[in-house]
Amino acid sequence: MKTESKRASAVTSILWGSLLFMLCSFGPAESAEPIILGAAVSLTGNLARSGLDQKLGYELWKDWVNAKGGILGRKVDLKIYDDRSEPMTGAKLYEKLITSDKVDLLIGPYGSGVTAAVSTAVEKHKMVMIAPGASSKEIWERGYKYVFQMITPARYQLTSSVEIAKNSGYKTFAVINADSAFPRDLAKGALEDIKNAGLKLLLHEEYPEKANDLSSLVLKIKAEAPDVLIAGSYLPDSVLLVRQARAANLIPKMIQFGPVGPSIPDFAKSLGDLSNNLLGVSQWEPSVKYPGSPEMVAAFKKKFPNEEADYSVAAAYSSCEVIRMAVERVGGLDQGKLRQAILAMDVTTPFGRFKVGPTGDQVGHLTVLVQVLKGERVVVWPAEAAVQKIVLPFPGWK
Amino acid sequence: MSQGGFMEGSLVILQVLINGLLLAGIYGVAAIGLNLIFGVLRVANIAHGDFMMLGAFIVYSLSTLGLSPLIGIPAAGGILFVLGILTERFLVEKVVYQPMAYSLLLLYAVSIIVRNAGLNLWTSNYVSLNIIPGSLQIGPLTISEIRLVVFTIAVILTAVFTFILNKTTVGKTIRASIQHPDLAGACGIDVRKVRALTFGAGTLLAGITGTFFIMLFSVNPEMGDMMILKLFAIVIVGGLGNYLGTFVGALVVAMAETFTGFYGTTQFSDVAVFSIFLLSLILRPQGLLGGRKTT
Numbered sequence: 001m002k003t004e005s006k007r008a009s010a011v012t013s014i015l016w017g018s019l020l021f022m023l024c025s026f027g028p029a030e031s032a033e034p035i036i037l038g039a040a041v042s043l044t045g046n047l048a049r050s051g052l053d054q055k056l057g058y059e060l061w062k063d064w065v066n067a068k069g070g071i072l073g074r075k076v077d078l079k080i081y082d083d084r085s086e087p088m089t090g091a092k093l094y095e096k097l098i099t100s101d102k103v104d105l106l107i108g109p110y111g112s113g114v115t116a117a118v119s120t121a122v123e124k125h126k127m128v129m130i131a132p133g134a135s136s137k138e139i140w141e142r143g144y145k146y147v148f149q150m151i152t153p154a155r156y157q158l159t160s161s162v163e164i165a166k167n168s169g170y171k172t173f174a175v176i177n178a179d180s181a182f183p184r185d186l187a188k189g190a191l192e193d194i195k196n197a198g199l200k201l202l203l204h205e206e207y208p209e210k211a212n213d214l215s216s217l218v219l220k221i222k223a224e225a226p227d228v229l230i231a232g233s234y235l236p237d238s239v240l241l242v243r244q245a246r247a248a249n250l251i252p253k254m255i256q257f258g259p260v261g262p263s264i265p266d267f268a269k270s271l272g273d274l275s276n277n278l279l280g281v282s283q284w285e286p287s288v289k290y291p292g293s294p295e296m297v298a299a300f301k302k303k304f305p306n307e308e309a310d311y312s313v314a315a316a317y318s319s320c321e322v323i324r325m326a327v328e329r330v331g332g333l334d335q336g337k338l339r340q341a342i343l344a345m346d347v348t349t350p351f352g353r354f355k356v357g358p359t360g361d362q363v364g365h366l367t368v369l370v371q372v373l374k375g376e377r378v379v380v381w382p383a384e385a386a387v388q389k390i391v392l393p394f395p396g397w398k
Numbered sequence: 399m400s401q402g403g404f405m406e407g408s409l410v411i412l413q414v415l416i417n418g419l420l421l422a423g424i425y426g427v428a429a430i431g432l433n434l435i436f437g438v439l440r441v442a443n444i445a446h447g448d449f450m451m452l453g454a455f456i457v458y459s460l461s462t463l464g465l466s467p468l469i470g471i472p473a474a475g476g477i478l479f480v481l482g483i484l485t486e487r488f489l490v491e492k493v494v495y496q497p498m499a500y501s502l503l504l505l506y507a508v509s510i511i512v513r514n515a516g517l518n519l520w521t522s523n524y525v526s527l528n529i530i531p532g533s534l535q536i537g538p539l540t541i542s543e544i545r546l547v548v549f550t551i552a553v554i555l556t557a558v559f560t561f562i563l564n565k566t567t568v569g570k571t572i573r574a575s576i577q578h579p580d581l582a583g584a585c586g587i588d589v590r591k592v593r594a595l596t597f598g599a600g601t602l603l604a605g606i607t608g609t610f611f612i613m614l615f616s617v618n619p620e621m622g623d624m625m626i627l628k629l630f631a632i633v634i635v636g637g638l639g640n641y642l643g644t645f646v647g648a649l650v651v652a653m654a655e656t657f658t659g660f661y662g663t664t665q666f667s668d669v670a671v672f673s674i675f676l677l678s679l680i681l682r683p684q685g686l687l688g689g690r691k692t693t
Contacts, residue, residue, distance in 0.1 A: 205663055206663070206664075207664035207665060208664065208667070208668060211664055212424075212615060212624060212625070213417070213656065213659070213664075215656060215659070216658075216667075219413060219417070222404065223404045225404065235616055236617070239524070239526055239615070239616035243544075246531050247532075247541075247543075248533070266523060266525070271526070272528040274528065
């Protein structure tokens, strides 16, 4: 009896032992293998600043997702290269990430130029990529299936402004823009929005980006006396326009710039009191209250106390979030299924709404409106992100 | 376009004229230093715009230290004067009266060095100083105060330089050095010294113009590009070496710009400016007021 039970217990322990061995060799080993996200961003060259912000966003997200147990029970790791701000280098590095590093998932580079080059390599290998740093619309007009836009393209950046003008009872518009690609796309979008809203356009004119006198244009706008002035511009021409509008006492009810204007600190620095009450748009601001955003900003400040969380950080972080949601919905890493999942998504990330059109271009994300109030840049729209109430009509120059 | 109740037709023209005149002041003061240097040294100073940039950023740096532009402007002028003299003595002097290509290449190198030093010192961010942003209101007409100030200084500077060149001994030595450098040298004029002083005076004017630019525009260390071609057009339309002519050239160019901007579009302003430049090269290559004279 004694020997029998001994034998039995020996058999049981062998059975248990081999089960344990199997668990050790298969189960835990499987979950120890991390999911690798690969990207190349600009860490040197002329796009280095924004590229670095994007990298910080990726790293912040990695910490966050690993702290809550990774994706599908697997840890997440990053593989990030420097594309030196060169489109061709970027494309080569993505080839390397896909074919030689064999990363599981891709996330995008910074800038429309690099993204355009990279997307061709990515599309060839049928890998899904969310591009957090490309606002150009051309990238999404080439029939590509695997590349998705994160930020609001130029076309829709002034959409909320036109809507606010309409809701404020303003009916007539003057739209001006610098004659280069981005300001032109901004203005074209505004023109379409004005038309679709049944509002009246009194004047649309382009001016040279490097103009050193806009007095004649300002005089024409003054003659038309529009309710709203919309300017698609860069910084130097924005500053010149404001100065000459002030000198000519041009006082419409609303003065709206694109993303380069009141929403960047240098604008108020250059113009002082003249920048007050002018409106700009921004992809994202640290003060917005989208779900997860305040927590992300807090975590960022803790991890990178010497850096400032700007929109590139938020867009990068949130594009990883979109990828995570897609992987969890699919329950695996099949790129074709991930693509379908992303196309079907309508979600809110710390960056705001994410919803893409059939070509992968961003149609859901809205810009926030920023107004300079008493020298401070303040988010004034939408209501859920606003820190203060929007000041309209424009009270005039001080 | 409808002018509904805004301004009478003739008043609008007057407003465009005023805007053009104020712009001419800025162009005039920017071009006069360029012309002065060309008149005496016969070199086309393509680094002029970069010297303007130095003036602009010296005033900017001083203002970030809390110093008023009233101190910053003369300081920038002084620094640029010394820098101009050094540039002439050690660089430009080596190529003076050589074929034009020598001095062009040399000054192009100077331009690149100054610009990149500027980019390193002040980064490529755009900056601006916001000083007297208001405007005078005369009936329905408005006059930008800062542009009026710049215009006034431009007129005074032109008058002073014309006076110095025509009525003073210094002016006579400069003119002698322009007309017959060898003969002037034989008469005991230190032509080398005249050249250095003139180049210094030219860069001083560039520096002061730069300080105006940072109050009128938003600029970065690459601002030299913004104006240099137009400045050459102004000098040539007015007549090379003719200082009053420079002012007339500035007036023609500025008026072409504002009127085209108002009756056409601002995009066509530069087309108008450079068409006038081409026409004047064909029809009056010596310039509107004639060149190679100092009056």
